[in-house]
Amino acid sequence: MTPDTRAAAARLGRPARLTRLRALGGSPLQRTCLLLLALFVLAAAAAPWIAPQDPTFGSLGDTLLGPGAGHWLGTDQGGHDTLSALLVGTRTSLVGPLAVVVFSTVTGIAVGLFTAWRGGRTDALAGRVLDVLFAFPALLLAILAVALFGKGMTAPVLAMAIAYMPYTARLVRGLALQEKARPYIAAYTVQGHSALFVTVRRMLPNIAPTLLAQATVNFGYALLDLAALSFLGLGVQPPTPDWGAMINQGQAAVLQGQPLSAIVPAVAVVVVVVAFTVVGESLSDTIAGRDPR
Amino acid sequence: MTEAPAGTAPPAPAGPVPAGPAQAAPAQAPAVLARAGRVLRRLAAMAATLLVTSFLVFSSLYLAPGDPVSFLVRGRSPGPEQLAELRHQYGFDQPFLLRYWHWLEGVVQGDFGRSHLFHQDVSAVIWSRLPSSLLLVTTAALIIAVVGVGAGIVGALRRGTRTDRTLMLLVTIGAAAPAFVVALLLRSLLGVRLGWFPTIGNGSGVLDRLHHVVLPAIALAVTFTALVTRVTRSAMLDELRREHVEVALSRGTPRRTVIRRHVLRNALGPIVTVSALLVSGMLVSTAIVETAFGMSGVGSLLVQSVDQLDFQVVQAIVLLVVAAFVVVNALVDLLQPLIDPRTAAGGSAR
Numbered sequence A: 001m002t003p004d005t006r007a008a009a010a011r012l013g014r015p016a017r018l019t020r021l022r023a024l025g026g027s028p029l030q031r032t033c034l035l036l037l038a039l040f041v042l043a044a045a046a047a048p049w050i051a052p053q054d055p056t057f058g059s060l061g062d063t064l065l066g067p068g069a070g071h072w073l074g075t076d077q078g079g080h081d082t083l084s085a086l087l088v089g090t091r092t093s094l095v096g097p098l099a100v101v102v103f104s105t106v107t108g109i110a111v112g113l114f115t116a117w118r119g120g121r122t123d124a125l126a127g128r129v130l131d132v133l134f135a136f137p138a139l140l141l142a143i144l145a146v147a148l149f150g151k152g153m154t155a156p157v158l159a160m161a162i163a164y165m166p167y168t169a170r171l172v173r174g175l176a177l178q179e180k181a182r183p184y185i186a187a188y189t190v191q192g193h194s195a196l197f198v199t200v201r202r203m204l205p206n207i208a209p210t211l212l213a214q215a216t217v218n219f220g221y222a223l224l225d226l227a228a229l230s231f232l233g234l235g236v237q238p239p240t241p242d243w244g245a246m247i248n249q250g251q252a253a254v255l256q257g258q259p260l261s262a263i264v265p266a267v268a269v270v271v272v273v274v275a276f277t278v279v280g281e282s283l284s285d286t287i288a289g290r291d292p293r
Numbered sequence B: 001m002t003e004a005p006a007g008t009a010p011p012a013p014a015g016p017v018p019a020g021p022a023q024a025a026p027a028q029a030p031a032v033l034a035r036a037g038r039v040l041r042r043l044a045a046m047a048a049t050l051l052v053t054s055f056l057v058f059s060s061l062y063l064a065p066g067d068p069v070s071f072l073v074r075g076r077s078p079g080p081e082q083l084a085e086l087r088h089q090y091g092f093d094q095p096f097l098l099r100y101w102h103w104l105e106g107v108v109q110g111d112f113g114r115s116h117l118f119h120q121d122v123s124a125v126i127w128s129r130l131p132s133s134l135l136l137v138t139t140a141a142l143i144i145a146v147v148g149v150g151a152g153i154v155g156a157l158r159r160g161t162r163t164d165r166t167l168m169l170l171v172t173i174g175a176a177a178p179a180f181v182v183a184l185l186l187r188s189l190l191g192v193r194l195g196w197f198p199t200i201g202n203g204s205g206v207l208d209r210l211h212h213v214v215l216p217a218i219a220l221a222v223t224f225t226a227l228v229t230r231v232t233r234s235a236m237l238d239e240l241r242r243e244h245v246e247v248a249l250s251r252g253t254p255r256r257t258v259i260r261r262h263v264l265r266n267a268l269g270p271i272v273t274v275s276a277l278l279v280s281g282m283l284v285s286t287a288i289v290e291t292a293f294g295m296s297g298v299g300s301l302l303v304q305s306v307d308q309l310d311f312q313v314v315q316a317i318v319l320l321v322v323a324a325f326v327v328v329n330a331l332v333d334l335l336q337p338l339i340d341p342r343t344a345a346g347g348s349a350r
Helices: A003-011 A014-022 A028-050 A082-118 A120-134 A138-149 A154-180 A183-190 A195-231 A243-255 A260-290 B021-063 B068-072 B080-090 B096-108 B122-157 B162-176 B179-193 B206-240 B243-250 B255-277 B279-292 B298-307 B311-339 B342-346
Strands: none
Touching: A028 A082, A028 A260, A082 A120, A082 A154, A082 A195, A082 A243, A082 A260, A120 A154, A120 B021, A138 A154, A138 A195, A138 B021, A138 B279, A138 B298, A138 B311, A154 A195, A183 A195, A195 A243, A195 A260, A195 B179, A195 B279, A243 A260, A243 B179, A260 B162, A260 B179, B021 B068, B021 B096, B021 B311, B068 B080, B068 B311, B122 B162, B122 B206, B122 B255, B122 B279, B122 B298, B122 B311, B162 B206, B179 B206, B179 B279, B206 B255, B206 B279, B243 B255, B255 B279, B255 B311, B279 B298, B279 B311, B298 B311, B311 B342
């Protein structure tokens, strides 16, 4: 056993890897971002219980109120409580990107591993197909999906998953090619293990941390794109609370000099996306420091 | 999401690979031929990509639930006879590939069909909105190039200082600040509160139009400026680490000259390549910005057409955005030798 294979074997030790991942909280900024994300996830989970009001209930006597005792973040022009809408909207705003990231990562892993393993003509052909997909930006594909299947979230989420897939596939392919050249893979192949076993059970765990970092950053981008779609009035439809739709609804009030009901969800979008980017980048820094390739 | 291509080139001296003077004359012709071949191959690849993307955009119509003809005329209720006539008019009584071919013939000649909403040719509708969108995109591109590259250079030269850290924080926030949020803040602060800029519409007359386009252009530019800053900074840092920079400095070449001629010049290749990848995202973002500022342009036309079920227009705009991306990236590839002559020699000098 060469030192290289032993190191590779040691890296397969699952618990050790998990502890390293857990110890990611580096700088105060990174810890703050992680905490913020945890808070938002908690808010999404508990929204119906902690929201002070029904966000779909609009009291026409209380439109465009400033922050006060009854409404901590004021109300919008329909008299809906902004805080409640923000809390309940966390759900739709986080579930959509989650679906995009899960779909695109799973398909990206499949495509990336397959093409890297097969190599040759398959790889070249897949590369051309991915090149074509790169020409379709995610938001454009989502808009096209709405034009075809109507407003809502299902079709755009699927369309965006397709648009995000090439990025993951490229990354997986690159990493898998590097891993493929390592002795432990040859060792497994020589022992007669199937390609599926070697790639999925042995290769994938070694590249998973990098993929996790990429998926985290992608989550932020997907959130931006889906919020943009709802902002354009093509995604989540009122009265379902959603951050992008809330910003859209608040537009008219902005011109009246009452921007609060639009600024609250806008700040939420930026904070969550910054937090995801920071956490994702700190993850990949941790991985880079741990395993110099 | 996009990263600068990692340079793995040997620390070659700047400038084209020297060809021996003795063999220069006979080598000239093959070199020209090789370059022409390279250009032709790239153009062929571009044409192939355009063909495939156009096919995808065309056939997307058939993904829509139900009959394609009824899908195209949603929102109206034609009788069975009219429907049959429309079916013939759109060519749905022809085989799929033949219909694609006719459509493609039309598209190449600028015929994208008719818009139900405007009762006009799609191309006429788009054409009338194009100037204001072009003004918006050019202004934004100018901001992105000047501020993005400038900030990236400053960040790289002051690496690790407080200036650099502040810039990088701004980049993280800027990359996460979507156009609709920036638009919201600009409108409410500089538009409504301070009243410096108009908050809605395109304006009329040259100066008024420029006045109207300032805020939208900034809103469009922020995210991409952040990305270009990041790319410029990392490309500059890659170059700064090279040996030839150290050699030039130790020879006593002024630092300013070294930065300009040895670092920035070499970093320009990746900066341009990555910027070209941002083109399609930027064109789509015009939809957000134009809608936010109530401007009339191709982007807001796209949103309006989706909203009003005018699929022919949607299809045309999607195709144009994708085609613009493909063409710009092919052009950048072809112009790369002018930016960095080493790529002409070996193709992989970087």
